Amino acid sequence: MMKSERTNSPQSLKEHSKKWGREYKGNLAVNLGYSFHWHNRYDEIEKALFDMADNHCSFCDIRPLKASGATIEHFRPKKTFPLLAYVWANLFYACSNCQKKGKRFDPTCKPLKPDQFNYSFNYYFIFIETVEEILLKPNPARSPEEQKRADETIKLYGLNKFARPEARKAELEDYREDVKLGKNKNKKYYSYRFILE
Numbered sequence: 001m002m003k004s005e006r007t008n009s010p011q012s013l014k015e016h017s018k019k020w021g022r023e024y025k026g027n028l029a030v031n032l033g034y035s036f037h038w039h040n041r042y043d044e045i046e047k048a049l050f051d052m053a054d055n056h057c058s059f060c061d062i063r064p065l066k067a068s069g070a071t072i073e074h075f076r077p078k079k080t081f082p083l084l085a086y087v088w089a090n091l092f093y094a095c096s097n098c099q100k101k102g103k104r105f106d107p108t109c110k111p112l113k114p115d116q117f118n119y120s121f122n123y124y125f126i127f128i129e130t131v132e133e134i135l136l137k138p139n140p141a142r143s144p145e146e147q148k149r150a151d152e153t154i155k156l157y158g159l160n161k162f163a164r165p166e167a168r169k170a171e172l173e174d175y176r177e178d179v180k181l182g183k184n185k186n187k188k189y190y191s192y193r194f195i196l197e
């Protein structure tokens with residue numbers, strides 16, 4: 001998970017996020033199965049998140065994301081935190097696997113948020129490279145509480161699942177090969193930027 005710099009909110013959310021959140025909460029109170037919708041602003045919001053993340057998943061960092069039309073992740077799940085459903089700071093661009101997190105979110109475990117003040121991959125995580133894969137682990141140099149937060153983030157977004165350890169290894173091998181041949185692109189064009197040396 002790379003550090004994200006939060007950009008300016010799309011105008012529609014600036015104007016309507018509180019009202020839309022209250023309405024959504026009210027509708028859920030009457031009908032738990034109430035369907036969430038984006039008030040026809042999905043494209044605008046997705047584009048702003050795409051730009052902020054530079055087409056990387058905000059959590060696993062894969063790039064580019066498949067155009068699935070479902071790339072907006074609520075960091076605090078919308079059904080549990082309906083008032084945050086349209087709050088810009090709660091929204092991230094994310095791949096379908098990272099979105100499998102669904103309703104799981106325990107505030108007491110304090111999962112790491114990519115745009116949080118002073119977040120960095122190297123502070124919270126280390127990676128372990130073998131011949132086959134690259135696993136992410138909490139940084140053992142950190143406090144027990146910080147390691148717990150890193151561990152919770154790995155579990156919440158399945159950062160060592162979905163064949164990601166193997167995919168990271170393959171990406172690093174490709175990157176090293178490109179460097180060797182002098183063909184390496186800007187790092188922003190690779191997935192899993194946090195493992196590139």
Ligand SMILES: [Zn+2]
Nearest residue numbers: 057060095098
């Ligand atoms: Zn992802």
